[in-house]
Amino acid sequence: MKIISLFLSLMFLFSFSWLNAQDNQTYQTPPDAIKALIETTPTPRVSIDSKGKMMLLMETTSYPSIAELAEPELRIAGLRLNPRNNGQSRTNYVKNITLREIETGKKMTIKGLPNTPLMNGFSWSPDETKIAFAHFEIDKISLFVIDVKTAEAKKVTNLPLNMTLVGSSFGWVSDSKQILFLSIPENRGVAPTPPLAPAGPIIQENLGRKSPSRTYQDLLKNQYDEKLFEYYATSQLVKINIETNQIQKIGSEGLIQSFSTSPDGNYILFQKRHKPYSYLLPVNFFPIKIEILDLKTGNLVKEVVDLPLIDNIPTGFDATRQGQRNHSWRADAAATLFWVEAQDEGNPKKEVAIRDKAFLLVAPFDKPAEEFFGTKLRFSGVMWGDANNTIFTEFWRGTRKEIFTHINSSNKKINVLFDRNSEDTYTDPGTPEMIKNQYGRYVMDIKNNKVLMTGEGASAEGSRPFLDEFDFSTKKMVRLWRSEAPYYENIVQILDRNKQMVITSRQSVNENANYFIRNIKAKKITPLTTFPHPYPQMKEVKKELLKYKRADGVELTAILYLPPNYKKENGPLPTLMEAYPAEFKSKAAAGQVSGSPHQFTYISWGSPVFWALQGYAVMENTSIPIVGEGTKEPNDTYIEQLVAGAKAGIDEGVRLGVVDANRVAVMGHSYGAFMTANLLTHSTLFKAGIARSGAYNRTLTPFGFQAEERTYWQAPETYNKMAPFSYADKIKTPILLIHGEADNNQGTFPIQTERYYNAIKGHGGIARYVVLPYESHGYRAKESILHMLWEMDKWLDKYVKNSGN
DSSP states (O other): OOBOOHHHHHHHHHHTTTOTTOOOOSOOOOOHHHHHHHTSOOOOEEEEOTTSOEEEEEEEOOOOOHHHHTSOOEEETTEEEETTTTEESSOOOEEEEEEEETTTOOEEEOBSOOSSOOEEEEEEOTTSSEEEEEEEOSSOEEEEEEETTTTEEEEOOSSOBOOSSOSOOEEEOTTSSEEEEEEOOTTOOSOOOOOSSOSSOOOOOOOSOOOOOOOOOSOOOSHHHHHHHHHHHOEEEEEEETTTOOEEEEEEEEEEEEEEEOTTSSEEEEEEEOSSOOSSSOGGGSOEEEEEEETTTOOEEEEEEEEOOOOOOOSSTTOOOSSEEEEEEOTTSSSEEEEEEESSTTOTTSOOSOSEEEEEEETTOOSOOEEEEEESSEEEEEEEEETTEEEEEEEETTTTEEEEEEEETTTTEEEEEEEEETTOGGGOOOEEOEEEOTTSOEEEOEETTEEEEEEOOOOTTOOOOEEEEEETTTOOEEEEEEOOTTOEEEEEEEEETTTTEEEEEEEETTEEEEEEEEETTTTEEEESOOOOOSOGGGTTOEEEEEEEEOTTSOEEEEEEEEOTTOOGGGOOEEEEEEEOOEEESOHHHHTSOOSOTTSOOOOOTTOSGGGGGGTOEEEEEEOOEEEOOTTOOGGGGHHHHHHHHHHHHHHHHHHTTOEEEEEEEEEEETHHHHHHHHHHHHOSOOSEEEEESOOOOGGGSTTOBTTBOSOTTTOHHHHHHHOGGGGTTTOOSOEEEEEETTOOSTTOOHHHHHHHHHHHHHTTOOEEEEEETTOOSSOOOHHHHHHHHHHHHHHHIIIIITSOO
């Protein structure tokens, strides 16, 4: 547990006073062209009701200040909480909202909003006449409801929400008149105070039981942490009738992880965490009791299961917990509980004919659960339709095999719809379109045994989203529509299936995304929104999808950006390459094109595209596949494939005459930072590198990392060979290391960069180590982001653009 305070922040600054190159101890700003892109007003978010009648436009806040990020934060049980208002910290907010009638275009200003609104969690009622949302204040979180017809918002209760364990602590009942929400217990009292001295040592013990786990941060550390966790995470479930303001407590107080009402509105699926806790695992691994409560009385109807601490899952991505999991209500039935149970004890190495079985428990829950379906692979999802139509999906990570199975519940007929390789994006059939049923739950939109399918439409030309009609009986797919160049256009919502009227989002290289009504039959398109171009200064930046091959024949791609007014006769440019390696089981899948050359470039804080305005050629999303076909493991030849992929990208840029091979930098974030360090260590392709929030010592992630399933003890040579830390004495290329001081991502703890920098420094390498106070794995504060961009710009100018040949 840690509560950030001014004292700790000052200690933090002083503790790094010994570092070299600490010539700027105040926040700096990059060139104006880069700064202006960060200060752009965000494009509003959009939510559309299921009938396509009303649109909610949400204006979001921009980057918070470092002062906001430095507000008190409780880091405990794998959570990051705001102890003042009992919400999760580092939250994104909506600062203003408006309603718009889609048919008429009429805009409606919402009346009754708080004076300085900080909102999120918008939720349409089942009948879509109301919208609930949470408003965040300094010392509490309040529940508001908007009446869509009158465009008026009102606070529905003075009871504060508790949003510590769940992102959204409220939900509608099917009648659209009642809301369930988690509240802070009325007589909670004051928070526990830390002991002046410990009562004794902290002891953990294992008596021969295998309990492998990956590395986690912000965990419980002692009994005081346990008390503090219970104080903030304990909630009371409350039901409120927003028409009568009648309030009723449901069930007992506890560490309520989740709750959901049955489709008919008579029952609640109620899940609570409890002791014993773990000091090695976060809260989502703690024991959990699952119950069914009566919504009207709040009384216990059925104790479904009490699941123990999850601390013995075998290693491997196809492993899972023993016992029941994935509890949810069947969306197409009044009150039927669904869950899955592993038949192989969750161990992927155990050979069994059926991996998982799905069960149904029907109200009033007084009979044994019925077995519904068994999967040969690991259960991965279910899509409900009606009493006769259900689709199960199953997946096996080791082989990338994916199966879609249709089940007719009335005659028990089972029909495999798709049996495919998940890596083959070109043959992805998409997913069924959903529609609200009589309970207000989303189910497959089935007519005459046919369902509409939408998908990304990956192809050799790039992504071309589509709308198809699929027949369950014949398995025939009929194409109704496909996105056409020079646009990237995707289906947002079906308005009228028979008339083939849809809402789409359309964008192009120079047109930001806007919403349209498309009449597919009439080939007519009508604009719904006219959001302005967020970066007019980027309009003249040239964008091109590059296709080329690695030396071993694997097809690769990258998106190339060139500065405004650049001409090839001006000569090759200093270049910034950005990438993030990905693992594949086949060369064919590794070579498939991802993304679209027609997509608009939205610039986030971590983008490399800023430098196209600074005179650089930028290669973004450079494909660096790591392939292990058959029984071969991709990472056993990671270094060789990494270097070959980067070299192929540079060679293509040189062939085009736009990349100066003697002035190329590489950058990456997280696993991309790991890549960057390895490329600088094992090649001479680059003049400099920028590595943000990475992991460099694989002995600190011994039970697997990224897509590596093997443990350190199973593959020590691979772990050591892949770890840049092992070769810190070899790296001579300048490397800029940046890390958030509060990084809680698995495996990328700040100590990774601290120790790596120290190792490079100890061997005389050229490195700069920048720690961003209060920042996590992704950076948020405006001051932090601007300073990061300043550091990167100075590094690139010094070691790349102005380095000479």
